[in-house]
Amino acid sequence: MRAIQITAFGGPEVLTEVELPDPVAGPGEVLIDVSRAGLNYADTHQAENSYLSSMTLPLVPGGEIAGVTADGKRVVALTSGGGGYAQKAVAPAATTFEVPDGVDDLTALSLVVQGATAWLLLRKSAHLAEGESVVVHAAAGGVGSIAVQLAKLWGAGRVIATASTEDKRKLALDLGADVAISSTEEDMTEALREANNGRRVDVVLDMTGGAVTDQSVAALAAFGRLVFYGMASRERPKPVQPVNLLVHSTAVIGMWLPHAFRLPGRVVHTAMDEMFQLVLDGKLRAVPGGEYGMSDVRQAHEDLRARRTSGKLLLDPNR
Template sequence: MRAVRIDEFGGPEVLVPVEMPDPVAGPGQVLVRIAAAGVNRADALIRAGLYHRAGRPPLIPGVEAAGIVAAVGEGVSELAVGQRVMALDGISAPGFYAELAVVPAERVTVLPDGLGLTEAATLPVAWLSAWYCLRSLARVTKEDTVVVKAAASGVGTAAVQIAAETGARVIALAGSAERAAWAGEFGAQDVLDTSAFPDDAEVEEILRLTDGRGADVVLDTVGGPAFGRSLREVGHGGRVVALANVALEPSTVDTRDFYPKNAAILGFQLTNLQIHGYDPRADLRELAERVAAGAYRVPVETVVPLEEARAAHERLASRDNRGKIVLAVADL
């Protein structure tokens, strides 16, 4: 099979196209023929040797994909050859930058009719993360005001739509006027270009937009110094959900920014959630059905061939993409 492999940690240049033996599904496993693989920041961390479960090279990155079931291992009865599926696997290797991948059956979800494989390949990480954080952790309702940071990212555009569908008021934050305006197209009532505001002014603007009350929910997809601002932007009894630290910097927290408000800090990390028993299939099925029904729009910005994974990672590193980046593996 064709694959993209990492033989040493480093920058995008270490993503090397190779030919490898076809994998074989063992007991409890499914062999998936990959049509498309999503490109995520987790993949970049794996490539750089910064991902907490990456293991050592040689390895294949890629934690989400969509394709066709090519074979099932012993004991797998809920899946059949030929079914269209999406797969999520940030726990074990190999990854999905390949024509074939072996995946535990419990990490494979059958797709509904009407959902394309390219769009499906983007759901298991960014969309599922936004879905779980807003519905299961923050429990967003129509009464809430929700701040979404990095709202033009994959998680951000998903979160804006999921929150808006509940009837909540959404305030979308992005790092340029163009990205903020684009995020507003997904249902945000207010947009904020954070590049135009010094740090404290961002907090003041959120408080102004909420008549001084602060937000009910802040979805912090940035981390680092932004997390401290999130604590100041949340209101009484509010919830701050932390699900990333793309800033790769420490967060300095003043407990006086949240405990007097009886605010809650909720952490989310998808891989560890699965390790500790979360089965994502029910959530992914519901999410996929809503996308197939047209309730949500999945923005795919860039699609590049598998062999050009390096270019995909360079695009991701620019932090200028609007929507998801996808590797096209095969036309299935």
């Protein structure tokens, strides 16, 4: 089968197209003929081994796939430790979800990582209450574009989007954001207050890191929450001093999707079922961000790292 393999960690240059034997499903696993794989910013960390979980070589990257099982079911799945950038892949049955008729691969792949992340950020981590203001950094990206829509559907009083270009800010407004500001504002604290009609903000969803995180924490209202789920800038924010959280009774919370599968009650399955229904009801939509073939995968990672993308990126392993 055709696959992308990494034999040395690094940037996009380490992604190499190869022929590999078909994988074999073990106990509790499902073999899937991959029709599309998802391309995520986290994959760029995986390639350079700077992700939260360490990788081992050789590695076929990619954590999410859509395709068909041996018994003909259309599914979307999260793999275990990579394997997604290939024509065939195995995934744990526990992280494989049947896709309803009427939901295409793009939408299914938009939901399984980015959608589930957005759902958990708002419902489980931030515990969004009706009427609260929500800041969504990188609002035109995979998680951000879903989070903007869910926040509005769930009664947010004001959704404030940040994005790097005018086109991305327009997209965020089209998705339901009340206001969109530049992600390069020199004083993000003041910019967020101004965007919230002079008031501090209640919830911030942040995957940027660095000064954006520091200044967003400073913009939180009493009992405000910042949920930190990535570091796209590759710049670490300043250490949070617990005593400083007392000043406005604020909270800084971390969230990493794999931890949700350890929770009782099949929380991620609940999230997927709810979002599939919202899609079928016409209340939630995926934003297409472009499709790449196997020979273009290095370009895909370059585009991700340069933050030139918006919406959901797909890899076609048969092209």
